[in-house]
Amino acid sequence: MKIGSKSLAGAVAGAALLGAVSVIPAHAAEGWFESHIDSWRVQNESRRWWDNNDTWDYTGIYFAGCEADGGDGFRFADLRLWKVVDGAPDRDKGNERNYCGWVDYGDPNSRGNYYFELTDVSSGSFLSVDYVKVAW
Ligand SMILES: [Ca+2]
Structure with a gap:
């Protein structure tokens, strides 16, 4: 049955996706990007x-x-989330301590x-x- 083989492929793809999500918590569906940080200062x-x-993510x-x-x-990095505001100071959306894992805002x-922004590093x-990874 063609439908059967198709749904099997879908199930395998779904399982692979679940595996990836369990490594990195399933935050935020609207958008995300991956990057790295090289010798940042406060x-x-x-x-x-x-x-x-x-979305409400x-x-x-x-x-x-x-x-x-x-x-x-x-030991930790303190990270402040900012919203850009044109023609006025950007809006502070909270400061959270990242112990090398997830923080959310x-x-x-x-x-x-x-x-x-990096606000403190220890x-x-x-x-x-x-x-x-940043997701929103
Ligand atoms: Ca939202």
Whole structure:
């Protein structure tokens, strides 16, 4: 049966997708990007992304493979989410401590451009992260 083989392929693809989602928590369906961080200091900023506010998904930032140059190595990075506001100060959407995993900021519930800023790193002055995923 052709339909049978098609649905089997669908089931296999679904299983593979579930496997991937279990590694990186299933945050945010509206959009996402992957990146890395190379020797950031406090006040460095991420690229901007557009949140069209089509969904209620939380905005989340995922880190894996974190390094800091201080004697204690990496313990945490504080990340502030900002919404770009033209012609006025950008809007502070919250500061969260990332221990090299997920942090989320709730649903900003507001269409626009966003970015995050490194506000503190422990320990040392420089932060590098092998894998960064931002989802919203
Ligand atoms: Ca939203």
